Amino acid sequence: MKLYNNLETAQPWPPANVETTLDKPLAVAYLDNPPxxxxxxxxxxxxxxxxxxxxxxxxxxxxQPKLLPQPVFEPQTPLEMNDGFCTCACPFNDGLFYDDHDNKFKMWYHAGWFDGIGYAESDDGIHWKRLHEIYPDRQDERVLPAVKGRLRDGSALWLDYAASDPDERYKMMVFFRQFDQEIKYYHRKPKHAHDNPDSVAPDEKILLYKSPDGINWTEVGEAGKSGDNTTFFYNPFTKKWVFSLRTFSALDSRIRTRGYFETPEFFTGSNWKAQDIKFWSRTDIFDFPDPQLGYYTQIYNLDATPYESLMLGMFSVFMGPPNNICELTKMPKINDLKIAFSRDGFHWHRPVHSNFISSSREKGAFDYGYAHSPNGICLVVGDEIYFYVSFFSGQSPNFGSHKYSGGNLGLAKMRRDGFCSLxxxxxxxxxxxxxxxxxxxxxxxxxxxxxxxxxxxxxxxxxxxxxxxxxxxxxxxxxxxxxxxxxxxxxxxxxxxxxxxxxxxxxxxxxxxxxxxxxxxxxxxxxxxxxxxxxxxxxxx
The missing domain is CATH 2.60.120 (Jelly Rolls)
Structure with a gap:
C-alpha cells in the first residue's frame, strides 16, 4: 500500500515484528529505503x-518545551479531594482536545484516584470550568455514573472529527476492575493477586463508549483483553484506529513492552485476540537509568497523534522505583516523557533519547513524578504548541504523602513546529x-x-x-x-x-x-x- 507521502508499506501489514533483543534500538526501515x-x-x-x-x-x-511554574488544574472538589486520601484531578490518559465546533478546550480527567471520569472545559486552555459549574443540575464532575464495586484505572478518549454518526463523535475506552463489594477508596481495595497470592482477582475489562457531546455517554461493548494503561488513537493517514496495548516481553516477562492492534472500525473491530497483537515498541539501551534511582528503564505507555505531515509519538518511560518501594517511601514512581516520530504510523524514529518533559523528582513539587500525557498529546494554539502533562506531587492531606496522590495538570509550551531545527x-x-x-x-x-x-x-x-x-x-x-x-x-x-x-x-x-x-x-x-x-x-x- 502506498501512503500519502509515497512510502510503500511492508506486506503483510502491520509487520509481524519479532523480538530478538531486549535493548537494541528498533529499526526504522523506511529511513533506509525512502521513496x-x-x-x-x-x-x-x-x-x-x-x-x-x-x-x-x-x-x-x-x-524541549518549557513547563509553566504552576499547575493549570488541581484537585478542589469533594470528588477530586477523595476525602483527603488520594487527591487527583488530571488526565490519566483520558483526553484533552479542542473542539472547533463550539470553540472550547475540553478535558476528561481522573477525578479522585480510581474513582470518577471528570469533565472540564475552557475558553483559553488555562482557566477551566468543571462539569457542575457548566451545568448546575449536575451533582459532580462525573460523566459516567458510579457503579458498585467498580474502580476505574486508565481511560482514553478521542474526538472523532470524521465520525459519520454524530452519536459517535466522541469515543472512549475505560479499563475497569469490578469487585464483588463496595469499595470507596483505593487504599481499602483487596490486594491484587501479585501482592497476595491467596486473593481473588477482580474482573478486569475494557469497556467502550460513544457520545455526541463528550458528556452523555452510552456503553457500546467490550474490547479485547489487555492490561491497564492501554490506550488508543486515530491515524488519519491510514484511516485506522490503533490500540496501544500494555504487553510484556517475550524474552523476559518482567519487562513492559507495547503491543499494536489496528482496525478500521472502532466499535465493531476492537475485540482483538492475543494472536492479533503485534510486538510494537519498548525502551532501548539509550534510555539510560536515572543516576539516582538506578533502575532498568521500561516503556510505560506509548501515545500518538497526527501532527502536520507525520505521527508524533510520546513515550512514557518508567524510571522506577517499583510499586513495593513506592509503598514504603509513600512517593510516586517516576515517569519521564520522550518524543518520537513516524511516517508510516508503525515504526518510530527516536533521534534523541533525552527527556522531552521531565518529572522534577523534587519532593513537594507539583511535578514530582508519574508524568503522563493525555490522549491527543498536544494542541496548536497560535504560534505555540501546548503540551498538557499530568504529574503527581505525592502530597496527601490524610496520609501526608502517598504514591498515588496529588495528581494535577501542568502545561508546557514550545514554538509551533519547534521539535527540531536546521x-x-x-x-x-x-x-x-x-x-x-x-x-x-x-x-x-x-x-x-x-x-x-x-x-x-x-x-x-x-x-x-x-x-x-x-x-x-x-x-x-x-x-x-x-x-x-x-x-x-x-x-x-x-x-x-x-x-x-x-x-x-x-x-x-x-x-x-x-x-x-x-x-x-x-x-x-x-x-x-x-x-x-x-x-x-x-x-x-
Missing part, C-alpha cells in the same frame, strides 16, 4: 529525520530537499532569521536553479516567524515542475519547517494533533 520522490501535499514538512533531505551542511538541533551560525549553510510532488503555488517557511537571513532557490532535474528562482533572485527572509512566505524578485509563486527540489540557504538562522500552500493564507492542510483555535475539524484548512 525517490516525496509527496509533500499534506502538511508542514519537518526535518526530524533525513526523509526529506538529499544533502545538507546545516546542524540539526532538537528542542541551523547555520555566522556562516552560509544549505539544505537541499529530495525531489518533491506537491500541490499549490506558495512556498512558506517557519524560521528564525531575525539575526541573519534565509533564502531559497528552486532546483531542476540537472541540479541547476530555475531562471528567476536563483538564490540571488530570492527576497531574503530576515524575521522570526512561524509562517513566512518565500518570494522572488519577479515571482510570488513557485514554478510548477515535476520532481522539483528546493535548496534553502541559511546564515545565522534556523529553519523549522517548510510547506507549499494553495494561497497566500499559508494553510498547510496538515493535522493539528488534538486541535486548536482557528482550525477546522482539527486540520489547518
Amino acid at each position: 525517490p520522490v516525496v509527496n509533500i501535499t499534506l502538511g508542514r514538512q519537518l526535518f526530524v529525520d533525513d526523509f526529506l533531505i538529499e544533502s545538507s551542511t546545516l546542524t540539526r538541533e532538537f528542542h 541551523s547555520a551560525k555566522q556562516q552560509d549553510g544549505f539544505v537541499l530537499t529530495k525531489a518533491l510532488e506537491y500541490e499549490g503555488d506558495y512556498l512558506f517557511v517557519n524560521c528564525d532569521a531575525a539575526a541573519g537571513e534565509l533564502s531559497a532557490e528552486l532546483i531542476d532535474d540537472n541540479g541547476n536553479p530555475w531562471p528567476g528562482y536563483e538564490r540571488q533572485s530570492c527576497i531574503p527572509v530576515q524575521v522570526d516567524a512561524t509562517k513566512m512566505q518565500i518570494r522572488w524578485k519577479a515571482h510570488n509563486t513557485i514554478r510548477q515542475a515535476p520532481n522539483l527540489r528546493i535548496r534553502f540557504w541559511l546564515n545565522n538562522a534556523r529553519l523549522y519547517a517548510f510547506w507549499i500552500a494553495d494561497d497566500e493564507n499559508g494553510r498547510s492542510r496538515g493535522y493539528m494533533a488534538a486541535g486548536g483555535p482557528g482550525f477546522k475539524d482539527g486540520r489547518d484548512i
Whole structure:
C-alpha cells in the first residue's frame, strides 16, 4: 500500500515484528529505503529525520518545551479531594482536545484516584470550568455514573472529527476492575493477586463508549483483553484506529513492552485476540537509568497523534522505583516523557533519547513524578504548541504523602513546529530537499532569521536553479516567524515542475519547517494533533 507521502508499506501489514533483543534500538526501515520522490501535499514538512533531505551542511538541533511554574488544574472538589486520601484531578490518559465546533478546550480527567471520569472545559486552555459549574443540575464532575464495586484505572478518549454518526463523535475506552463489594477508596481495595497470592482477582475489562457531546455517554461493548494503561488513537493517514496495548516481553516477562492492534472500525473491530497483537515498541539501551534511582528503564505507555505531515509519538518511560518501594517511601514512581516520530504510523524514529518533559523528582513539587500525557498529546494554539502533562506531587492531606496522590495538570509550551531545527551560525549553510510532488503555488517557511537571513532557490532535474528562482533572485527572509512566505524578485509563486527540489540557504538562522500552500493564507492542510483555535475539524484548512 502506498501512503500519502509515497512510502510503500511492508506486506503483510502491520509487520509481524519479532523480538530478538531486549535493548537494541528498533529499526526504522523506511529511513533506509525512502521513496525517490516525496509527496509533500499534506502538511508542514519537518526535518526530524533525513526523509526529506538529499544533502545538507546545516546542524540539526532538537528542542524541549518549557513547563509553566504552576499547575493549570488541581484537585478542589469533594470528588477530586477523595476525602483527603488520594487527591487527583488530571488526565490519566483520558483526553484533552479542542473542539472547533463550539470553540472550547475540553478535558476528561481522573477525578479522585480510581474513582470518577471528570469533565472540564475552557475558553483559553488555562482557566477551566468543571462539569457542575457548566451545568448546575449536575451533582459532580462525573460523566459516567458510579457503579458498585467498580474502580476505574486508565481511560482514553478521542474526538472523532470524521465520525459519520454524530452519536459517535466522541469515543472512549475505560479499563475497569469490578469487585464483588463496595469499595470507596483505593487504599481499602483487596490486594491484587501479585501482592497476595491467596486473593481473588477482580474482573478486569475494557469497556467502550460513544457520545455526541463528550458528556452523555452510552456503553457500546467490550474490547479485547489487555492490561491497564492501554490506550488508543486515530491515524488519519491510514484511516485506522490503533490500540496501544500494555504487553510484556517475550524474552523476559518482567519487562513492559507495547503491543499494536489496528482496525478500521472502532466499535465493531476492537475485540482483538492475543494472536492479533503485534510486538510494537519498548525502551532501548539509550534510555539510560536515572543516576539516582538506578533502575532498568521500561516503556510505560506509548501515545500518538497526527501532527502536520507525520505521527508524533510520546513515550512514557518508567524510571522506577517499583510499586513495593513506592509503598514504603509513600512517593510516586517516576515517569519521564520522550518524543518520537513516524511516517508510516508503525515504526518510530527516536533521534534523541533525552527527556522531552521531565518529572522534577523534587519532593513537594507539583511535578514530582508519574508524568503522563493525555490522549491527543498536544494542541496548536497560535504560534505555540501546548503540551498538557499530568504529574503527581505525592502530597496527601490524610496520609501526608502517598504514591498515588496529588495528581494535577501542568502545561508546557514550545514554538509551533519547534521539535527540531536546521541551523547555520555566522556562516552560509544549505539544505537541499529530495525531489518533491506537491500541490499549490506558495512556498512558506517557519524560521528564525531575525539575526541573519534565509533564502531559497528552486532546483531542476540537472541540479541547476530555475531562471528567476536563483538564490540571488530570492527576497531574503530576515524575521522570526512561524509562517513566512518565500518570494522572488519577479515571482510570488513557485514554478510548477515535476520532481522539483528546493535548496534553502541559511546564515545565522534556523529553519523549522517548510510547506507549499494553495494561497497566500499559508494553510498547510496538515493535522493539528488534538486541535486548536482557528482550525477546522482539527486540520489547518
